[in-house]
Amino acid sequence: MAGVAGYVELLSRCGEARAIARIQGALVxxxxxxxxxxxxxxLIRALSRSARPHLAHPLYAHLLRAGLLPTPHTLPSLxxxxxxxxxxxxxxxxxxxxHAHAVxxxxxxxxxxSNALILVHAGVLGRLDxxxxxxxxxxxxxAASFNTLxxxxxxxGRVADARKLFDEMPSRNAVSWxxxxxxxxxxxxxxxxxxxxxxxxxEGVCPDDTVLVGVLAACAQHGALEQGKWVHGYLKxxxxxxxxxxxxxxVDMYSKCGEVQLAMDVFETMKDKxxxxxxxxxxxxxxxxxxxxxLALFSQMESSGVRPDDIAFIGALSxxxxxxxxxxxWELFDSMVMKYGIKPKIEHYxxxxxxxxxxxxxxxxxxxxxxMPMKPDALIWGALMAGCxxxxxxxxxxxxxxxxxxxxxxxxxxxxLLANIYAASGRHNSAREIRNLMRExxxxxTPGCSTVEIKGxxxxxxxxxxxxxxxxxxxxxxxxxxSRIRLEEGYxxxxxxxxxxIEEEEKEDALSRHxxxxxxxxxxxxxxxxxxxxxVKNLRVCHDCHHVTKLxxxxxxxxxxxxxxxxxHLFKDGSCSCKDYW
DNA sequence: CTAGGGTTAG
Numbered sequence: 349m350a351g352v353a354g355y356v357e358l359l360s361r362c363g364e365a366r367a368i369a370r371i372q373g374a375l376v377x378x379x380x381x382x383x384x385x386x387x388x389x390x391l392i393r394a395l396s397r398s399a400r401p402h403l404a405h406p407l408y409a410h411l412l413r414a415g416l417l418p419t420p421h422t423l424p425s426l427x428x429x430x431x432x433x434x435x436x437x438x439x440x441x442x443x444x445x446x447h448a449h450a451v452x453x454x455x456x457x458x459x460x461x462s463n464a465l466i467l468v469h470a471g472v473l474g475r476l477d478x479x480x481x482x483x484x485x486x487x488x489x490x491a492a493s494f495n496t497l498x499x500x501x502x503x504x505g506r507v508a509d510a511r512k513l514f515d516e517m518p519s520r521n522a523v524s525w526x527x528x529x530x531x532x533x534x535x536x537x538x539x540x541x542x543x544x545x546x547x548x549x550x551e552g553v554c555p556d557d558t559v560l561v562g563v564l565a566a567c568a569q570h571g572a573l574e575q576g577k578w579v580h581g582y583l584k585x586x587x588x589x590x591x592x593x594x595x596x597x598x599v600d601m602y603s604k605c606g607e608v609q610l611a612m613d614v615f616e617t618m619k620d621k622x623x624x625x626x627x628x629x630x631x632x633x634x635x636x637x638x639x640x641x642x643l644a645l646f647s648q649m650e651s652s653g654v655r656p657d658d659i660a661f662i663g664a665l666s667x668x669x670x671x672x673x674x675x676x677x678w679e680l681f682d683s684m685v686m687k688y689g690i691k692p693k694i695e696h697y698x699x700x701x702x703x704x705x706x707x708x709x710x711x712x713x714x715x716x717x718x719x720m721p722m723k724p725d726a727l728i729w730g731a732l733m734a735g736c737x738x739x740x741x742x743x744x745x746x747x748x749x750x751x752x753x754x755x756x757x758x759x760x761x762x763x764x765l766l767a768n769i770y771a772a773s774g775r776h777n778s779a780r781e782i783r784n785l786m787r788e789x790x791x792x793x794t795p796g797c798s799t800v801e802i803k804g805x806x807x808x809x810x811x812x813x814x815x816x817x818x819x820x821x822x823x824x825x826x827x828x829x830x831s832r833i834r835l836e837e838g839y840x841x842x843x844x845x846x847x848x849x850i851e852e853e854e855k856e857d858a859l860s861r862h863x864x865x866x867x868x869x870x871x872x873x874x875x876x877x878x879x880x881x882x883x884v885k886n887l888r889v890c891h892d893c894h895h896v897t898k899l900x901x902x903x904x905x906x907x908x909x910x911x912x913x914x915x916x917h918l919f920k921d922g923s924c925s926c927k928d929y930w
Numbered sequence: 931c932t933a934g935g936g937t938t939a940g
Contacts, residue, residue: 495935
């Protein structure tokens with residue numbers, strides 16, 4: 349029989365949960381474990397590193413019951429195992445107990461203990477400010493604790509607090525940089541993320557996988573294709589292995605930058621594809637209107653043994669929506685419930701309502717809303733309302749508007765769409781009433797905002813905003829575009845959806861200052877002839893802009909790729925990949 | 931007790 353030292357040595361090298369369990373069994377039957385804190389410590393450490401860290405939790409109570417004192421290594425290891433298995437029953441309570449014990453033993457200010465305590469406060473306990481207090485009072489703090497707290501604050505939506513910590517930490521490493529970059533990405537501030545990444549490089553810190561995943565996500569947010577390609581080139585140049593994380597991030601970046609083919613190229617070279625990888629490729633094809641290819645991929649995923657989850661079904665259903673495949677949509681919805689036992693969430697009903705409404709099956713869509721087991725939310729009403737607009741059903745739009753406004757009285761969405769529908773159908777008085785209602789309530793329409801990347805720099809245009817340094821040239825270019833498309837293509841501005849009570853010529857002016865028109869005019873004066881133009885927009889494209897963009901693509905012989913709120917439009921030779929259906 | 935940071939979403 350091996351001595352204590354032998355067991356400790358054995359455990360320290362052991363990483364497999366089953367082997368550890370065997371050793372533990374031997375120690376329990378021989379009664380040896382009750383005599384040694386060191387053995388408890390070795391077991392806890394080994395388990396905390398194994399695939400089933402929660403098995404370490406009961407050992408702590410066992411240690412105390414045996415009347416033994418934890419060794420200086422026990423507490424950090426145990427806390428780590430708690431941090432790794434936050435969902436285990438009693439994990440939070442145990443963390444609190446261990447904290448109290450550490451205080452009693454006077455150990456809480458020691459480096460490894462305080463770092464581990466910060467880890468559980470930021471994680472299982474979700475008490476970030478207590479974690480921060482620990483960090484401030486600890487005798488010595490690792491960069492790791494800063495990093496943990498930075499990402500915890502960012503995850504909690506408190507990027508500003510994360511940034512404060514980042515700025516004050518004495519020495520930053522690659523992990524700190526990726527924590528803050530990914531923090532900004534999470535907060536939806538890709539711009540700031542890219543800026544931080546630039547600073548990271550300026551300071552000579554070598555970027556690793558994790559930060560590049562974040563950078564790619566930031567590029568995806570902004571449609572920053574050039575920068576995204578740079579990352580891909582960097583990976584290739586360094587011969588970096590494309591992990592599932594990196595591959596998925598690349599796929600997502602390329603599809604959100606309008607380059608589905610490049611996304612496919614990356615996807616096909618990925619060796620092990622997990623659910624996330626499949627899902628992002630399926631979604632990528634879906635938003636580009638390539639529904640049947642997306643659905644083919646979905647069945648390929650199923651036959652490769654990857655089980656779709658609720659989000660994968662959202663991808664597949666939205667593929668049906670963008671491609672107008674109503675029957676296939678029903679089929680998928682049924683297979684989700686019957687074959688996979690996934691309970692449809694409101695998102696899935698939303699997809700179905702969208703699918704039905706877009707295809708003119710407005711009554712069926714309405715019925716779906718009435719039959720679904722949960723209360724409809726704003727997105728559900730929005731989907732049906734968009735269908736009403738497309739199929740010019742004013743009556744149903746009024747019904748939808750009533751419900752939607754009740755749900756979101758302070759947001760502009762319902763008012764704007766309803767007023768648009770009234771205006772388009774010639775009911776100007778009703779449209780005016782809605783506008784007055786908005787004015788009384790002080791509701792502002794979300795301003796349209798478009799960005800365009802020129803030589804790696806992102807330029808932003810907001811509707812009616814004339815503050816761009818080259819605005820004079822942009823407006824001159826717009827006049828040229830305007831007269832060319834009038835002359836060559838017979839363009840007449842479509843003023844039906846202009847919501848302001850102004851003179852007709854002013855309406856044309858208002859239209860001409862829509863953000864994507866400014867962005868396209870700017871792109872035309874700043875890029876060489878054959879380059880496709882890529883625009884990212886925060887709202888849906890209006891009818892007039894959609895029409896104008898088609899004409900520009902023909903007259904100027906340019907491909908224009910517009911990513912709007914819900915999908916991609918590829919304008920080429922006077923027509924659009926969405927088949928005028930968006 | 932060598933970590934600490936990460937990808938999809940109507």
